[in-house]
Every structure is written in C-alpha cells, then in structure tokens.
Amino acid sequence: MASAEPIYRVQDLVRVFSHGPQPVIAVDHVSFEIPAGQRLGIVGESGSGKSTLIRMMAGLRRPSSGDIVFAGQSIVGRRESELSWLRRGVQLVFQDPRSSLDPRMKVADIIAEPLRSRIWQGTKRPDPFSRVNELMAQVGLDPGDRNRYPHQFSGGQRQRIAIARALAPNPRVLIADEAVSALDVSVRAQVLNLFADLVADHGLTLVFVSHDLSVVRHVCDAVLVMQAGHIVEAGPVDQVYSDPREPYTRQLLASVPRLRRD
Template sequence: MTTDPTPAARPLLQVSGLRKTYRTGAAEVVAVDDLSFSVRAGGALGIVGESGSGKTTTARMLIGLERPDAGRILVQGEPLAATVRGKEARLARAKAVQIVFQDPYLSLDARISIGATIDGVLRLHGLHDRAARTARARELLAQVGLGDREAAALPRRLSGGQRQRAAIARALAVEPAVLVLDEAVSALDVSVQAQVLNLLSDIRRDTGIGLVFVSHDLAVVRYVCDEALVLYRGRTMEHRPVADLLTAPGHPYTRLLLASVPRPGWDPDSISRRRRELDPLKRHGPG
C-alpha cells in the first residue's frame, strides 16, 4: 500500500504528461509531448532549447495562458484548474505561479509608477492597510535592489535591468510558490544579467520559492539552476543535474547546444551541418 508524500516531502511543483498541439491548416503540430518534471521548494530547474523547442509553450501552460491537451500540473500538491472563474480562483492561481517575461513592459503598467504598480498588487491580494502596503512595497523593492527613487519613477525612466528587477518585485508581491522566468535576462547586458541572476539565487535561498528558468542560454542556466531539462521539438532529450549535463552531455542535441556557444575556433558551418544531421532525431528521445 502506498501513501501520499507528506507536504514537507512533496515537490513544490509537479508536472506530468503535458501535451500541447496546435493546428496549422490541415496539419497538427505537436508543441509539447509527454513532458514531466518536478521542482522542490527552493529548487531551480532550467528548461533549455532553441526557438520552436516548446519551452515557452510550457511556460504558458504553467501560468494558465495555454491549456494542455493532456497531463496535469500540481503546485504544493494541488492541481491547477484548467479553467479559472471568479476573483478568488484567479487570485489563488496567481499565488500558485507567477511569471517574469523577457520584456518587463508586459507586466509593468507604463502609465503608473513602479511603487503604485506594486501597491495595486498588494491591495488586490488583500492588504488593505495603506501604511502596511507602503512598508511592504518598500521591502519588496529593497529585496531586488531598488529604492524610493525607482519606486516613484515610471517604467520608461528606468534602465532595462531596473525594469526587470521591478518586474520580479511585482511577481514576488503575490508571494507565489513558483516563479517562472521566460528568457528573463536574455535582453540584458552581460553585467546586468549577472546582477539579476545573483538576485534570483538570493531570493530562492531566502524564501524557498521554486524557480523554473526558461532559456536558450546554457551559460545562464548553469549559473542559477540545479537541474536542466533539454527540449527538442517538444520532447525531453535529457533531464539531469546541470553540472553533469554540461560536462558530459548524453544527447546529440545537447552537444549541439553546447557547441553553438561562440568561442575561439568556433565553426558556424560545422554547427549548421550538425543541425541538419539532427533531423532524423526530431521525434526520438535520448539514446
């Protein structure tokens, strides 16, 4: 006889058998096929792949912007409803999973200040005392390295890195169990990327939040994640600890991703040739 794991032992996020298809004319395109993974409290999983691999579709399913054709998503042992109706259900869904997009303008209102944006989120989620909201907003902004000057500014008055920090603060205001980051640092300068990645490492250490880091960049995933899952045309090629995957990749596609990183002696023609050779593998997993 088996029993359900205790809440302390249960993964924070459990994804099993996710499948998503789209129709383009008469053809059916499989974007994600039989995807399964889990993230523990305070853990960080990187989902890696090129454009068309299914990683952004996966992120959108995690936050409810896309409905899977099959499979299930559990956060803290509770299923995420396929359809969310009513204010209470929407707020509960928001507290389960939040997302930070590549472009922070998708989550920041260009017409109001950063502080007012966070204040609105706190008010929506039940913090009605104005002084308490002000103190909490200041705390959240300090957590991401922003102060009163940035709180008073409109998004367009901030740098790209500051806007991304503000977007992270906005997501954290909900106190989600899981934070999904969809190419969240790919548009930033390298030095700013490092600052944001350090910030994310500190946040998961201090709060126990689970991170799902969607990226095409293995160097970024190595910096912030414990495990990495490599997607190719919707299917999992490898799912291993990051250090193992980077030092001894087991699948040709993973080796191609690593070889595609520019460095001295890099040969783009060789990369293109190896990419063409992957076509027979397009619907097969490891081995």
C-alpha cells in the first residue's frame, strides 16, 4: 500500500546566522516528515533552534540550505508572489498576543486580515463579515465584540483572537510557537483545550513548539526533541515520554516537576 504524501517534508535543512561575532548554526541538517493530521510537538531548551525551524517552514525565513516541501511543492527559493498556497495553507500563532495584534485595529479587522491579502487572487475568498462572526464564535468570543480593540480583552481572549485570525483562511496547518506560555495557568488549560478541539474539529495538522513538555503531552501525538540545532530524538509522544532513548530527553523530562512521578 502506498503511503499518503506527507503534508511537510523537511530535508537536510540548515540555517546559519552569520552576522554576529561568531556564525551560529541555528538549525543543523534537520530532516523529518509530518503526515497530514499529525499533532507534532517540538521541544528543546532555549536556543535549540525551534523557532528558526518553524519560521523556515512557514516561509518567514530563508534556509541556508536544504529543502522544505509543503503539500507536494518546495517552498524554498520562491518569491512571495509564488507562495500563495503556503500563505493560505499554513498559519501561525505566537507567544505574545500583545505584540502580534495591532492595537489600533478592531478585532474584526485583525481576524479578517488573512482574507484581505493578495493570496486570494484567482481563488474563492470567504466573505470577511460572516467569517469573522463564525470564527469568533468558534474560539469562544462574542461576535458582538467585533468592533472592540485588543486592549479591551484579557490575555486569554487576545490569544483566542490570534487563533481566530489563524483559522480565517481555512489553513491545513497551524503552527503554534509557545502559544500558551505567556498565559496564566488556569487560562492556559482553557486555551490548550481550545487548540485541541479546533485541531480535531477541522482535521488540522498541528506543529506545537513549547519548552513545556507537559503541555506537548496534552495536545500532541508525536514529538521532536531538539538540541543545538539537531533533532536528537523523535517518535510517538507515549514512547518518547515513557521510554526516552537520549540522556538529553531524560534530562528535559526530569526538569518537568509534574512528570517526575510518572
């Protein structure tokens, strides 16, 4: 039986930052595949290359070498005007909604932003007004608040706005970079459950970057462990968490207090 084409294929990917005193190899010959519908966690200590990796996957940073294939086509070396299928298909949610939401824009305009851009040329674009109402309801916000501004919402609500914006173009992949790390513990659980529900309801592929291993265990079914730009361990969450092969993974797991008694 032929296996389905993975939604992402990352091959021998390298990113070097060479403008500092010493070149930094942020991502160092990384290869992996993501089957469509997988919920993949990426963990590793600060500076291990997680954000650099996912920014390249989202077409926000150019690789130094290697290839990234999204939905069957390479994204590397293309002009912005040639990336519409990536821009519609992959959306990001970042850590701090305060800096990722423009304070001067109404929530309805923020959420509809991905629907207004040029990526819709030649394709059917959802109607922004009704789509915003639908999205606000989906993420647990009151569509009646669509004309308010970000500062009129709580931290958890602001992250819900960012999630609604990410869902607006009906993406196939949601990439979250420490998306719940800045939230209070109680709110964190709610937003995490929202992620899990939305991913299941829409059949999304999820790439979930976090230094919090307990959070990854909660929402992911597979995990990549990064150290100094390398993937040092990869596998199903259950296996990696219960029987880690690498000392580095064991060390990461040991530093999560809630997992110590497992």
